[in-house]
Amino acid sequence: MRPGNDLRARNHPAYWAFxxxxxxxxxxxxxxxxxxxxxxxxxxxxxxxxAFLRWTDQPLVKFAExxxxxxxxxxxxxGLRILALEFLAWRxxxxxxxxxxxxFSLAYALAYALAxx
Amino acid sequence: xTARADTxxxxxxxxxxxxxxxxxxxxxxxxxxxxxxxxxxxxxxxRTHGNLAWLAFYSTFVLAVSVHVPIxxxxxxAEWLGWRGRSRDAAxxxxxxxxxxxxxxxxxxxxx
Numbered sequence: 001m002r003p004g005n006d007l008r009a010r011n012h013p014a015y016w017a018f019x020x021x022x023x024x025x026x027x028x029x030x031x032x033x034x035x036x037x038x039x040x041x042x043x044x045x046x047x048x049x050x051a052f053l054r055w056t057d058q059p060l061v062k063f064a065e066x067x068x069x070x071x072x073x074x075x076x077x078x079g080l081r082i083l084a085l086e087f088l089a090w091r092x093x094x095x096x097x098x099x100x101x102x103x104f105s106l107a108y109a110l111a112y113a114l115a116x117x
Numbered sequence: 118x119t120a121r122a123d124t125x126x127x128x129x130x131x132x133x134x135x136x137x138x139x140x141x142x143x144x145x146x147x148x149x150x151x152x153x154x155x156x157x158x159x160x161x162x163x164r165t166h167g168n169l170a171w172l173a174f175y176s177t178f179v180l181a182v183s184v185h186v187p188i189x190x191x192x193x194x195a196e197w198l199g200w201r202g203r204s205r206d207a208a209x210x211x212x213x214x215x216x217x218x219x220x221x222x223x224x225x226x227x228x229x
Contacts, residue, residue, distance in 0.1 A: 022193060025186075025189050025193070026190075026193060028186070029186050029189070029190055032182060032186065032216060032220075033215060033216060033219055035223075036179075036216070036219035036220045036222065036223040037219055037223075038223075039223035039226060039227055040219060040222045040223045040226050041226070042158070042162060042223070042226035042227045043222065043225065043226035043229075044226075046158040046159050046162050047158070049158035049161075049162070049226075050157065050158035050159070053156050053157065053158055056156070069145075069148060072141065072144075072145070073145060076137075076138065076141040076142070076145070079134050079137070079138065080138055082134075083131065083134060083135060083138070086131070087131075108145060111149060112148065112149060112152075115148075115149045115152050115153045116152055
């Protein structure tokens with residue numbers, strides 16, 4: 001397949017949904033061990049956890065954290081779409097699930113940003 | 118890896134996904150609640166310490182994650198890096214163990 005053709009074949013909502021699911025999944029796989037390690041500070045007492053939490057107050061860290069939360073919401077919504085496609089009998093409305101998943105992620109991104117501020 | 122083992126992994130991936138669907142929904146709601154007034158270790162731990170229901174919930178969450186993440190990575194490593202076979206699967210079992218250990222350590226630290 002010629003490269004131009006390949007790109008055209010891939011420029012489709014279902015392909016973008018696949019890509020978002022994969023990249024968000026990879027990012028979560030990298031983030032989770034760090035997240036668990038950070039929360040493990042609580043074993044050494046509230047002071048250790050507090051010191052870590054104050055480090056996360058930096059704007060850049062907060063922004064990255066917000067990004068991770070949005071990726072979690074996107075992976076969640078995209079994952080529910082995959083389960084619906086695989087386990088439910090095919091119906092026309094399933095074509096709209098990419099849009100529903102995107103809308104949910106966007107809505108959650110805004111809601112979480114508002115909660116953070 | 119036999120086709121039968123591949124099928125089992127596919128099933129484990131979907132079963133863990135269904136469980137994670139519930140866990141993540143609760144976690145997304147909890148996070149909004151928790152960050153509203155800013156995160157403070159004392160405030161968090163005073164709510165969480167000794168809470169057995171949340172301890173059970175987050176233990177389930179961590180174990181489902183430890184199943185789900187390595188199986189997902191298995192496909193990504195094969196398709197994007199061409200890494201297949203025993204060495205990949207051994208590395209992923211190690212990663213599953215790391216997630217379970219660090220995750221349970223965190224759960225015990227926060228809810229224990």
